[in-house]
Amino acid sequence: xxxxxxxxxxxxxxxxxxxxxxxxxxxxxxxxxxxxxxxxxxxxxxxxxxxxxxxxxxxxxxxxxxxxxxxxxxxxxxxxxxxxxxxxxxxxxxxxxxxxxxxxxxxxxxxxxxxxxxxxxxxxxxxxxxxxxxxxxxxxxxxxxxxxx
Amino acid sequence: xxxxxxxxxxxxxxxxxxxxxxxxxxxxxxxxxxxxxxxxxxxxxxxxxxxxxxxxxxxxxxxxxxxxxxxxxxxxxxxxxxxxxxxxxxxxxxxxxxxxxxxxxxxxxxxxxxxxxxxxxxxxxxxxxxxx
Numbered sequence: 001x002x003x004x005x006x007x008x009x010x011x012x013x014x015x016x017x018x019x020x021x022x023x024x025x026x027x028x029x030x031x032x033x034x035x036x037x038x039x040x041x042x043x044x045x046x047x048x049x050x051x052x053x054x055x056x057x058x059x060x061x062x063x064x065x066x067x068x069x070x071x072x073x074x075x076x077x078x079x080x081x082x083x084x085x086x087x088x089x090x091x092x093x094x095x096x097x098x099x100x101x102x103x104x105x106x107x108x109x110x111x112x113x114x115x116x117x118x119x120x121x122x123x124x125x126x127x128x129x130x131x132x133x134x135x136x137x138x139x140x141x142x143x144x145x146x147x148x149x
Numbered sequence: 150x151x152x153x154x155x156x157x158x159x160x161x162x163x164x165x166x167x168x169x170x171x172x173x174x175x176x177x178x179x180x181x182x183x184x185x186x187x188x189x190x191x192x193x194x195x196x197x198x199x200x201x202x203x204x205x206x207x208x209x210x211x212x213x214x215x216x217x218x219x220x221x222x223x224x225x226x227x228x229x230x231x232x233x234x235x236x237x238x239x240x241x242x243x244x245x246x247x248x249x250x251x252x253x254x255x256x257x258x259x260x261x262x263x264x265x266x267x268x269x270x271x272x273x274x275x276x277x278x279x280x281x
Contacts, residue, residue, distance in 0.1 A: 029173035029204070036216035036217060037216055046208075046216065051174050052173075053175075054175030072191070076226065080222065080224075081223075
């Protein structure tokens, strides 16, 4: 069940090096054969590649656990990446910071309450310039009423 | 604008496709590959990780307009995807415009449709227009 106290929680900043082999591996996994990913010496990252922060965030980089969303009733609803210029290229290092940015409720068309949670991750180069942002939106449906109630 | 390429048809999606994506992404959520875990959660089989069809949509678009030109990508999942599904990914130009710096941009609306005609992922992407 979503803990509203998680709003504003921040992970510890962490560094993600963009690696050429990892870019090629991700591009192949999404069915790409584009030379811009598979042959360029310093390929740009695929549009959703920054999801690979999983490998770099360590134990304290990702504040998502604070949300305590139900594994059974929670799901990934939407995902967004914005690039402030060309997507970053292999060989660069990014400083990444994640925060629980928004928690809000909506009524579903079927009547139950839906709780939405948005986590934003900022990606800065080592000079501190914002190069990309990610927004992950997850939704939790209301618990089923207990039998007989 | 150059005409859009033919739709990208991918499938039937195998569990190996899912494992390849999860290994590449680092998202090892077991519901997408661990059969006993998926059954325990109430599914008949592990469901396909949503970021795989989302990535296929972006692949169709970057093949057309170029990987270095991507400036924004947003996806929303509307239906579950299962191993065995075949997805058809394509899109259309929603708008051509110029940003505050005078840079020509093109906005796309995309969708991945399964073999039954259901839209499983919707996407919205913005590219720098490669043709200015």
